[in-house]
């Protein structure tokens with residue numbers, strides 16, 4: 001770096017600022033910012049980077065920069081972003097900037113077509129280029145390929161993963177409904193595993209490992225999603241401007257009057273597992289009108305619905321129902337899922353009090369009897385069994401055995417249980433939370449693990465044959481192998 005050469009020097013808010021070196025010291029450089037001529041400052045040599053001659057020029061691949069350093073890389077991405085070019089290569093790595101608005105034609109069907117079979121670098125950087133490279137490498141190398149999607153919350157991981165799935169199924173699917181089923185699994189997963197946070201209105205609160213399976217002819221024939229680390233604490237508690245999982249609000253807002261009555265649903269502020277956080281629905285001006293007043297919380301009545309171009313609780317509820325149908329859930333299975341969701345909500349409203357007797361333990365408050373009845377009815381449990389399970393625990397000895405000792409659970413003495421923190425400490429509340437969390441997690445697990453996405457495909461693939469067994473034999477005879485493109489959404 002020489003005197004008079006443009007450099008990138010640290011800036012307290014922008015990361016870097018463009019300047020000129022006016023003096024070189026032992027460990028520091030004196031920099032004159034381009035935006036504030038005559039006002040110099042000192043910067044450590046290690047934090048000053050050479051700049052390109054023309055900082056407004058951009059390149060598709062950061063490796064083509066004359067000087068590749070943190071500052072020139074950031075500047076290149078920034079210049080491209082200002083021109084709606086949100087993707088930039090660093091060799092075969094893709095950097096994506098979240099634009100937070102729809103860029104016309106960026107993901108259009110003709111764009112998908114244009115990337116098919118094209119080598120990396122021959123077309124502008126795009127997530128489709130990465131998907132196609134993975135596909136071509138799988139074909140040529142006959143090896144599974146992985147695409148790792150990483151970034152901070154709200155960076156666009158989920159959206160880009162969906163673009164990859166859409167690209168692969170559209171370009172290399174069989175044209176059968178499996179393509180649609182793979183893509184349609186997403187709204188369902190998002191309903192149960194995504195929530196509004198302060199950083200992202202549609203934040204995935206679990207990790208995903210998505211597999212796309214290909215047959216010998218390199219056509220998509222199935223998919224599989226494994227999940228890990230669902231944020232369990234959110235089911236019973238959220239901060240004031242965050243929400244619980246979307247499904248709870250979508251059910252309250254979108255369920256038909258019959259289902260709402262059957263599930264004893266109400267507006268979100270009536271449920272303890274929802275009313276500590278934001279109780280507003282996502283709705284557009286039009287869909288807001290479709291939601292009946294008695295389903296809206298006072299908070300929503302006062303300040304209106306939450307707005308997000310991609311989220312709409314009523315519309316998303318309907319889309320989720322269609323997605324459920326597409327992945328093979330019938331009406332009874334769908335209703336059963338809704339019953340569990342509503343059961344979890346009602347479970348949160350149960351209150352306990354100490355028995356006051358010398359034998360200790362606690363009982364359900366009288367006013368919770370109706371709620372207990374709802375829970376038992378919705379979860380398909382015996383009301384008395386549920387009451388006992390919520391107020392006792394069974395201790396098993398280390399030597400094992402099936403019976404164990406029944407211990408009465410107590411409400412934490414002297415705690416103010418109206419405070420969520422203290423409520424969390426109360427043993428009986430803890431038992432309720434553990435039970436409810438297990439119910440929800442199990443339901444989430446069923447939705448995700450339900451091998452229908454892949455098993456149904458195998459069955460439909462084999463349906464031409466007289467029996468599943470014969471089909472399986474044919475499968476083995478043909479030595480039909482599945483190769484996998486994996487997409488890891490952290």
Ligand SMILES: Nc1ncnc2c1ncn2[C@@H]1O[C@H](COP(=O)(O)OP(=O)(O)OP(=O)(O)O)[C@@H](O)[C@H]1O
Pocket residue numbers: 098099100101102103151152153154155156157158159160200202203204205310490
């Ligand atoms: N390519 C894109 N074009 C337009 N909008 C986008 C794009 N990528 C992301 N978004 C917007 O940003 C929001 C957040 O993106 P996304 O949910 O994919 O983030 P994420 O990295 O998965 O976050 P989290 O880790 O919290 O789940 C999306 O709901 C969408 O509104």
